[in-house]
Every structure is written in C-alpha cells, then in structure tokens.
Amino acid sequence: MxxxxxxxxxxxxxxxxxxxxxxxxxxxxxxxxxxxxxxxxxxxxxxxxxxxxNVQVGDEITTIGGIVGRIVAIKDESDSFVLETGIDRTKIIVKRWALGKINTVHEDDK
The missing domain is CATH 1.20.5 (Single alpha-helices involved in coiled-coils or other helix-helix interfaces)
Structure with a gap:
C-alpha cells in the first residue's frame, strides 16, 4: 500500500x-x-x-432599403426625417434606424 x-x-x-x-x-x-x-x-x-x-437637412442619403434622396426636414420628436426623392420630388417619412449611408461630404469630414 x-x-x-x-x-x-x-x-x-x-x-x-x-x-x-x-x-x-x-x-x-x-x-x-x-x-x-x-x-x-x-x-x-x-x-x-x-x-x-449627425444627419443634417440637405444631406444626400441612401436608406438600408436602397432609397436615395435628400433630407428636407428632421423630426426629433418621432425620431424620423423627411426624405425627398425622385424627379417629381416625392416626400417620404423615414425612421432614423433605416439610414444606411450619407452620400454628402461635409467640410468637417475632409
């Protein structure tokens, strides 16, 4: 043992x-x-x-769904913005979470 x-x-x-x-x-x-x-x-x-x-009025954007347009108004209370798109300037209300990309280059981003 x-x-x-x-x-x-x-x-x-x-x-x-x-x-x-x-x-x-x-x-x-x-x-x-x-x-x-x-x-x-x-x-x-x-x-x-x-x-x-940091999105601003006048920015050219692309949504996550592929819609391209220009922001004409921002609604802070509903957390959305108004997007103007197309030749006939159709306005669409889009939620902020649907923002995919900002196509506009700002002076402070250079």
Missing amino acids: NHLLPLAATAAASSGNSIWSIIVIYALLFGALYFFMIRPQQKKKKAEEALRK
Whole structure:
C-alpha cells in the first residue's frame, strides 16, 4: 500500500494542474471571441449611432432599403426625417434606424 501513496499524490497534483489549464484555455478562447467578434460589433454600432445622430437637412442619403434622396426636414420628436426623392420630388417619412449611408461630404469630414 505504501507504494500507491506517491501515485495518488501525483494524480491529485496533475488533476489540479489540468483543471487550471482548462480554465486558462477557456479564458483565452473567451478573450479571442471578445476581441474578434464582440468588440468590433460594438464599434460598428457606435459608428452607426453617430451617423444617425449627425444627419443634417440637405444631406444626400441612401436608406438600408436602397432609397436615395435628400433630407428636407428632421423630426426629433418621432425620431424620423423627411426624405425627398425622385424627379417629381416625392416626400417620404423615414425612421432614423433605416439610414444606411450619407452620400454628402461635409467640410468637417475632409
């Protein structure tokens, strides 16, 4: 029986080391997941919010549905804007979340 005690001690020590190595591997995987997936998504969301917040009357925009036009009014209370599009200058009310891209280049963006 005495010759089994050193084996039991080394088995307990190695199981403790394997638990820590598994914890370290999971921490590294979560860190990689955060830096390659979660963080860029948060940056993209912040940039989209800034884009929607900084839209101005007179901007040429493209909506996420592909409608191209010029903003003629901004309605802050309903979180939308009026878009003028087409040859006959049709006016459409569009929600801010539908803003895809601003086509106008501002002086401060250069």
